[in-house]
């Protein structure tokens with residue numbers, strides 16, 4: 001089979017690295033070599049950042065309407081390449097073709113919405129006399145200005161959408177971008193930049209730097225030419241990054257251990273449906289997957305029965321056949337999930353269904369009677385295993401929910417809206433879903449991780465705000 005070695009993109013051109021080295025990318029499910037990407041050098045990173053700095057000087061002067069046109073073209077080009085990109089996403093990160101296609105469409109929608117939001121954002125003005133001793137003759141004009149060069153680091157699981165969620169707000173608000181895709185996801189990222197190249201974006205504004213995060217990551221993060229970092233990925237990587245970054249704004253969207261809290265008055269059928277799709281779609285490789293269920297013991301058996309039936313209906317196998325539960329991204333991840341299951345079973349959890357493995361494919365696994373001494377009660381599996389923890393009160397559910405190092409989202413299932421709010425008010429998480437699964441979308445809602453789940457916010461408007469700063473110009477009138 002002919003395997004392509006993809007070039008990296010710098011100053012509007014596709015280039016081979018002077019390192020003469022490439023990183024091999026293997027499909028997580030067929031285990032075939034599907035392509036190679038350049039392992040670029042530190043000198044090339046320096047060059048890419050200088051090109052970005054140079055290009056940004058002109059770009060920030062371009063009118064918002066003109067910037068918008070490039071981004072609209074990008075969204076159109078992406079849709080023109082939808083099938084081609086989706087095919088790569090499927091092969092590279094093992095997502096079903098249907099989900100990969102909808103990721104591309106969702107990305108085009110996100111780019112357009114981001115542009116429209118930016119077009120309708122306005123600054124403000126203030127008069128001095130509202131502060132004691134101030135005067136009407138002082139008028140402050142407050143506008144948002146770009147930060148400079150944004151370093152965009154997305155994770156593997158939504159290689160197109162989570163990259164564009166950084167690139168689009170950065171570009172429309174006048175920044176340049178250094179885009180470091182996840183290694184597994186780099187070809188998808190390159191394809192996405194091909195669409196941007198076709199849209200005619202001025203050269204130098206977006207440069208894609210490929211290489212192992214562990215090798216070039218620190219160099220990028222500590223680079224003096226970077227003015228802001230938008231990172232989505234694991235809590236360990238994000239925490240290390242935050243320690244290394246210089247005094248620049250950071251947005252970190254990290255891991256989660258989202259609980260699904262099921263009260264005894266919940267519609268169990270509906271709750272089970274939401275929990276199953278929340279926990280197992282794309283094999284649980286979603287930051288907002290439901291990663292533990294905290295169920296009132298009086299309805300636990302009933303819920304378990306429905307969950308078991310639903311889990312056993314899930315389709316399992318290759319993403320090429322459109323299955324829901326697919327092989328995990330790599331062997332290390334599958335070993336990790338297997339380790340969490342093994343630890344729970346050793347400590348007395350009950351296996352309801354699952355715990356079968358073929359290479360990177362782990363069958364959907366439901367564990368009952370999970371207790372707080374088990375690793376799976378606290379650690380993020382990023383795989384298809386769902387622990388059920390039985391609780392005796394709302395207070396106990398809240399306590400276990402909050403004892404987690406994470407605080408991304410939580411779901412509460414109950415028919416009593418007052419009770420839902422009483423629980424939601426005490427949950428330490430960025431968002432709480434009442435009677436629905438935990439999820440990132442719709443993309444214009446603010447998306448926030450607290451505690452180990454992150455810092456700062458995404459979501460269309462929040463993304464734009466995070467990539468700009470306020471600048472105040474004060475007019476001192478003489479009359």
Ligand SMILES: NC(=O)c1ccc[n+]([C@@H]2O[C@H](COP(=O)([O-])OP(=O)(O)OC[C@H]3O[C@@H](n4cnc5c(N)ncnc54)[C@H](O)[C@@H]3O)[C@@H](O)[C@H]2O)c1
Nearest residue numbers: 155156181182213214217218233234237253254255256287
């Ligand atoms: N909260 C969110 O919005 C969100 C969304 C999706 C995924 N995630 C989280 O992402 C994780 C899974 O993704 P992953 O396995 O790609 O995460 P990861 O932390 O392994 O990698 C994320 C990115 O960081 C890069 N990287 C690695 N080392 C680096 C370093 N030293 N410096 C700079 N960059 C470095 C990687 O190449 C990749 O691009 C899960 O924990 C998941 O919860 C969070």
